[in-house]
Amino acid sequence: MKFICLNSILFIAFGWFYLVYFIDRNELSRPKESLTYLNQEEDGIKIIASNLNVPLEIAWGQDNQIWIAEHGGLISRMNPETGNKQVLLELTDIWVSRTAGLLGMALHSDMKKFPYVFICYTIQKDKKYLMRLVRYKSDKDTLNEPKILMEIPAANGHNGSRLVVRKGILYWATGDALSLTDSQNPKTPNGKILRMNIDGTAPSDNPMKGSLVWAWGFRNIQGMVFSESGQLYTSEHGDATDDEINLISKARNYGWPTVQGFAESVEETTFKGLHNTVDPIKAWTPTIAPAGLDYYSYDKIPALKNSLLLVTLKGKSLRVLKLDNEGKKILGEQVYFENKFGRIRDLCVSPAGDVYLATSNRDWNPVSGFPQASDDRIIKISKLDPANPHNIVSSIPPGSKSALLYQQYCASCHKDDGMGVKGIFPSLQTSLIVVNNPKEFVKKILSGSNGPATINGVTYDTPMPSFAFLKDDELIDITTYVRSLGSNHAAPIKPELIKELRTTLNK
Ligand code: HEC
Structure with a gap:
């Protein structure tokens, strides 16, 4: 009797502490995803x-x-x-x-x-x-x-x-x-x-x-x-x-x-x-x-x-x-x-x-x-x-038109945040041309590349297709979006530049 009483008192005093600790620890050790479907059926x-x-x-x-x-x-x-x-x-x-x-x-x-x-x-x-x-x-x-x-x-x-x-x-x-x-x-x-x-x-x-x-x-x-x-x-x-x-x-x-x-x-x-x-x-x-x-x-x-x-x-x-x-x-x-x-x-x-x-x-x-x-x-x-x-369910919110265009045409390689995959797809956040060399930037998008290219000391031999089929206003949207990714802060590219490059590159 004494023992049970003591236990109850201890629980009332410290039990909630233990519970909070236990739930917290469980949250931390649980993988990010929900494992609810593992070995049990839910919604088919x-x-x-x-x-x-x-x-x-x-x-x-x-x-x-x-x-x-x-x-x-x-x-x-x-x-x-x-x-x-x-x-x-x-x-x-x-x-x-x-x-x-x-x-x-x-x-x-x-x-x-x-x-x-x-x-x-x-x-x-x-x-x-x-x-x-x-x-x-x-x-x-x-x-x-x-x-x-x-x-x-x-x-x-x-x-x-x-x-x-x-x-x-x-x-x-x-x-x-x-x-x-x-x-x-x-x-x-x-x-x-x-x-x-x-x-x-x-x-x-x-x-x-x-x-x-x-x-x-x-x-x-x-x-x-x-x-x-x-x-x-x-x-x-x-x-x-x-x-x-x-x-x-x-x-x-x-x-x-x-x-x-x-x-x-x-x-x-x-x-x-x-x-x-x-x-x-x-x-x-x-x-x-x-x-x-x-x-x-x-x-x-x-x-x-x-x-x-x-x-x-x-x-x-x-x-x-x-x-x-x-x-x-x-x-x-x-x-x-x-x-x-x-x-x-x-x-x-x-x-x-x-x-x-x-x-x-x-x-x-x-x-x-x-x-x-x-x-x-x-x-x-x-x-x-x-x-x-x-x-x-689709978890990608449509967002702005330019974000969607980037998502549809660029993110599969350069990733949602533009950081790419080192040695496979270069980062557009640390790129030397995206912000500082609009001409080369637009040229790359219009012409694509068969590689290899060395960017920031790393060699990339994966090809990039040409996106010349995109309309001028779509190219403006995409380049503006890329030029504002992460720490990139640059003004939109001028339509004249795109027109001029299309003519010189015949794209
Ligand atoms: C199929 C994969 C793929 C897709 C899709 C793709 N790229 Fe690329 N991109 C690459 C690879 C690989 C390179 C590196 C090779 C190179 O520059 O020649 C590259 C290079 C670049 C560079 C040069 C970076 C630098 O610092 O020199 C820019 C800018 C660029 N891509 C922009 C874009 C934009 C904008 C889109 C969407 C319209 C896009 N890419 C879509 C694969 C891709």
């Missing part, structure tokens, strides 16, 4: 895996496991119910740098009879960069018997890739590897969709006898999927403008680098007339950096039925692209989860109709607010209601 959302390192590709296996290919060269298999993950293969001959690394994985469409897994990744050989396509045999808990099917040129960017197997035939979407001629050259493997048997030979019904080329004229495909009825779709990164979704037909030219997005300019329509190029079924300017693409045919989430599901990096969202009955047109676009999970790289759909998203917040080009403590993550979506604001 559940985080089923965390602490991954840039899962480039996730695929639902016929063994009802999720197969995961991480950018650094790890292939593993995860039980979506328990989250238990088992590593099957760790590549040792891979070359990893910025976007180069393990870039594609596909499981055979009939794993029981043909237990094969196809992967492609960049390597360095005799001082050259190559993209290697390898077939592995899946055997219990490992992948073995690697058979190299192909090695093609690779580069410091634009290496694609996506792999898909349908009816025992392997499709490989290759990047142009920064070449401006390969995409239009039917004799080279880059900038193409290649179609092959599972031993790497050309099927007899390919368009050109003995050649793997199925379609060409591509820049850098980041998503590829067959619909239920067998139509092939791709998502592709444009340059400064025109990200695309294409519906792929056999032996057709998709126009890169001359035609970007829909053929509109005189140069584009002339090229289209001469080469019979195919326009995309959807294009985005400002760009969204599309990535993984999937097709949804289930009843479970009605809002997704007969749609292409596209995840985006720059756009940080899941986009639902409603198809018409023939699958030839995109009728509408709904954006979900904008900025909620950060950059999203790939997705897969289970036979139960659940959608799994894989984030890409630990990759080479991080965005503000990410990575969060448990990134990268795989997120299960089992319910989606377009009327639920929870699903559609």
Whole structure:
């Protein structure tokens, strides 16, 4: 009795102290993000895996496991119910740098009879960069018997890739590897969709006898999927403008680098007339950096039925692209989860109709607010209601017109605050030209750059696209915004300067 009394007195005297301390400490030790979804479903959302390192590709296996290919060269298999993950293969001959690394994985469409897994990744050989396509045999808990099917040129960017197997035939979407001629050259493997048997030979019904080329004229495909009825779709990164979704037909030219997005300019329509190029079924300017693409045919989430599901990096969202009955047109676009999970790289759909998203917040080009403590993550979506604001939230306030333009055209590289990423994208806050040399500043925006450039003693070899397509008043808005970022304090650039530079640069 005495003891209880003493305890109560002590609690009344000091208990609140303890409680406040405990709550405070908990607040401090808690990661910035909300972990509410971890292992429990809320609003149809559940985080089923965390602490991954840039899962480039996730695929639902016929063994009802999720197969995961991480950018650094790890292939593993995860039980979506328990989250238990088992590593099957760790590549040792891979070359990893910025976007180069393990870039594609596909499981055979009939794993029981043909237990094969196809992967492609960049390597360095005799001082050259190559993209290697390898077939592995899946055997219990490992992948073995690697058979190299192909090695093609690779580069410091634009290496694609996506792999898909349908009816025992392997499709490989290759990047142009920064070449401006390969995409239009039917004799080279880059900038193409290649179609092959599972031993790497050309099927007899390919368009050109003995050649793997199925379609060409591509820049850098980041998503590829067959619909239920067998139509092939791709998502592709444009340059400064025109990200695309294409519906792929056999032996057709998709126009890169001359035609970007829909053929509109005189140069584009002339090229289209001469080469019979195919326009995309959807294009985005400002760009969204599309990535993984999937097709949804289930009843479970009605809002997704007969749609292409596209995840985006720059756009940080899941986009639902409603198809018409023939699958030839995109009728509408709904954006979900904008900025909620950060950059999203790939997705897969289970036979139960659940959608799994894989984030890409630990990759080479991080965005503000990410990575969060448990990134990268795989997120299960089992319910989606377009009327639920929870699903559609966008945390970027529209702000001023100039802030929005900067956000749409510059921030994906130079970042929201203009500080860039050291060694990859220079800071516009500490730039020597932004404030002091308006001519060079505008010139850079109009002409872009193929690098390398040395800025404040650091070398930048990433290209910057030309933004000459922006209107004069948009350029004034953007430059004024950049000239007021952080400690930059400079007057707006005069319209005459832009006009004069357009004439001298012919832009
Ligand atoms: C795809 C990435 C990318 C985008 C988008 C981009 N830039 Fe750049 N930018 C770069 C890279 C890489 C460099 C460094 C290479 C160089 O200067 O040649 C650079 C350099 C610059 C420089 C030169 C800095 C200095 O100190 O010399 C300026 C100014 C600049 N960018 C402004 C912009 C503006 C304004 C936009 C939006 C209209 C923009 N950039 C969009 C990648 C990008």
